[in-house]
Amino acid sequence: MASVTMIEPNGHFCSDCAVRGVAVCASLDPAELREFEHLGRRVHFASGETVFSEEDITTSFFNLLEGVMRLYKLLPDGRRQIVGFALPGDFLGMNMSGRHNFSADAIGAVTVCQFAKVPFGRFIEDRPHLLQRINELAIRELSQARDHMVLLGRRSADEKVATFLLGWRGRLVSLRGSSNTVPLPMSRQDIADYLGLTIETVSRTFTKLERHGAIEIVHGGINLRDAARVEALAAA
Amino acid sequence: MASVTMIEPNGHFCSDCAVRGVAVCASLDPAELREFEHLGRRVHFASGETVFSEEDITTSFFNLLEGVMRLYKLLPDGRRQIVGFALPGDFLGMNMSGRHNFSADAIGAVTVCQFAKVPFGRFIEDRPHLLQRINELAIRELSQARDHMVLLGRRSADEKVATFLLGWRGRLVSLRGSSNTVPLPMSRQDIADYLGLTIETVSRTFTKLERHGAIEIVHGGINLRDAARVEALAAA
DNA sequence: AAACCCGATTGACCCAGATCAATTTTGACG
DNA sequence: CGTCAAAATTGATCTGGGTCAATCGGGTTT
Structure with missing residues (x-):
């Protein structure tokens, strides 16, 4: 993939960061935050770009600021299991030593706050509350x-499908606040690989839910028509 | 279940604990260890007893000293997913706040080192290296x-079955050191619930592996006859 | 040692979801 | 706006593993 990666030339301010309240940095006081600011740099990734790969030696941690990422593992023969979708505020790569144990791709344009492992590790050392925050996460x-x-x-x-829709909506x-419109930036293949299904089964299940009036399939997502019905399916 | 639980009346010594080298306490120096000693108490559980349940408010952490435990979650209708088997040295219940998110039963007789949450939390507070150890785990x-x-x-x-056998043997x-005999203290139902299969499929797969000369089914476990063949199956 | 119990095995059959194969829809680009 | 390519849907068929139902031990009780 041609790298459209961009590193911002100049600084930015943690204090007015979009994820200030939710991310790891939520545990830092204003003074610490100013110091922390120098450790991270904003990096952009284009849709489909890989931010890091399984088995890469961990040299950086990432704080997702904008966009959505898929986190996945591959079997030697190409079968893929998506182990999660990352949203703004998620902290990725917390392997203090060793290697990443999954790969991470941008779904759509993504901005991350990237920290080099070593200085980040040093910063943590005498700040147990930050370590505690990471542990909580x-x-x-x-x-x-x-x-x-x-x-x-x-x-x-x-x-699976009902549980996914509700869980994703919940996040x-x-x-972003409540809404019955649930954007689904990931492909059907991504959803299938997340749920341990095939693309066809996901598609059919969506259609079935729509026929039953539980959802409405719209461009780039779905509308929850009958949340109760979807919840009933998910609970089972 | 009639509680056959027993709490040892008198103390014990961390310094000659069986799991001293592997468990959380591996991060403590001798002085700390002496203080730590007063926090934990050995508790025994009989086969099948529940050590803690999902949704119980976390009041204790557990360090498994002897025996095997199954860690599982239940769906409302009774379907069960075993999320792991615990072996000596494993640290359970690390939810610093809130509730356990799975249940834990003894498989055979079990001894744990139980820590009350509050004093344990206090002990950690000024010992970041212990927190770091917990984070690593x-x-x-x-x-x-x-x-x-x-x-x-x-x-x-x-x-699934091949991967399970190799993984369990590895642990x-x-x-305990290398051996081709792999004890399986858990039931076929436990294995099935761990692998997302039915008991019948597990049984049939074992038989098939045996017919192919890959394993030999013995009482209470299996013998690995042809590790390479099992590895080939697991890798796929 | 007979009776019983409970886990494990085996067999017969079935079905949810996979696979294979067309369409259809959507989106990007000239 | 027309052309292509990729994603999504839909249909037809197949099959891995589930379900249902005996049967088979191995251990324990009496």
């Missing part, structure tokens, strides 16, 4: 990962 | 969780 992710295992191992296609709501 | 678990998502979402039954080897 890791534990939250672990909990999400376990929920996703239940979905992958024990849920039917209908339940967008807490980020 | 969380990140390792996260990585395992993602690997398991790939298995659940994208692997065939044969691959036992690093704990």
Whole structure:
């Protein structure tokens, strides 16, 4: 992929960062924030670009500022499992040592705040509250990962799709506020690889939900017509 | 379940604890260890007993000392997904706040080192290296969780079983040293719920592996006859 | 050692979701 | 606006693994 990556030439200010309240940096006081500012640099990625790859040695951490990313693992024969979608505020690559254990692509244009591992590690060292914040995030992710295992191992296609729609909507709501329109910037293939299904099954399930009046498929997303019905499907 | 739980009346010594080298406490120096000693108490659980349940408010953390545990989540209708098996040295319940997000049962007799949340939290506060150790463990678990998502979402039954056997053997080897005999203390149902399969499929797959000379099914476990063949199946 | 229980195995059959194969829709570009 | 390419939908068919139903041990109780 031709790199359309761009690194901003000049500084920026954490204090008016869009994700200031949710991200790792939420645990920093104004004085720390000023110092922190020098560690990160904003980097842009074009749609489809890979931000980092599984098995790359970890040299940077990333704080997603704008856009959506898919996080995935590949089997040698090409089968793909998407282990999560990242949204603004998510902190990626927290492997203090060693290698990344998944790859991350931009879905649409993306802006990240990139930190070099070593200075970031030094900054953390005498700031246990930041480490604690990172630990909290890791534990939250672990909990999400376990929920996703239940979905992958024990849920039917209908339940998977319904659970995905509600979960994705939930995340967008807490980020942008409530709405019945659920944008789906990822492709059907991405959704399929996230849910452990094929693209055809995802498509058919969407159509089925629409026929039953539960959702309406619109360009670039869906409208939740009957949230209760979708919830009933997801709960099962 | 009738509680056969037993709490040891008197103290014990961390310094000669079986899991001293692997567990969270590996990050403590001898002086700290003596203080730490007063925080934990050994507790025994009989086979099948529940150590803690999903949605219980977290009041304790557990360090598994002896035995095996199954960690699982249930859907409202009873479907179960085992999210992992715990072995000695594993640290359970690391939700600094809130609730456990899975349940944990003893598989066979189990001994844990139980820590009350509050004093443990206080102990951590001024020992960032312990927090760092816990963070490392969380990140390792996260990585395992993602690997398991790939298995659940994208692997065939044969691959699942082969991967499980090798992974389980690997953990036992690093704990007890190499051997071609792989004890399987968990039931077929447990294995099925771990792999997102049914008990029948697990049983059939074992039989198939045995017919092909890859393994030999023995009482309480299996013998690895042809590790290379099993590895080939798992890699696929 | 007979009776019983419970986990594991095996067989017969079925079905949810995969696979294969066309369309149809959408979007990018000249 | 027309042309192409990629994404999404839809249909027809197939199959891996689930479901249902015996049967088979191995251990424990009496």
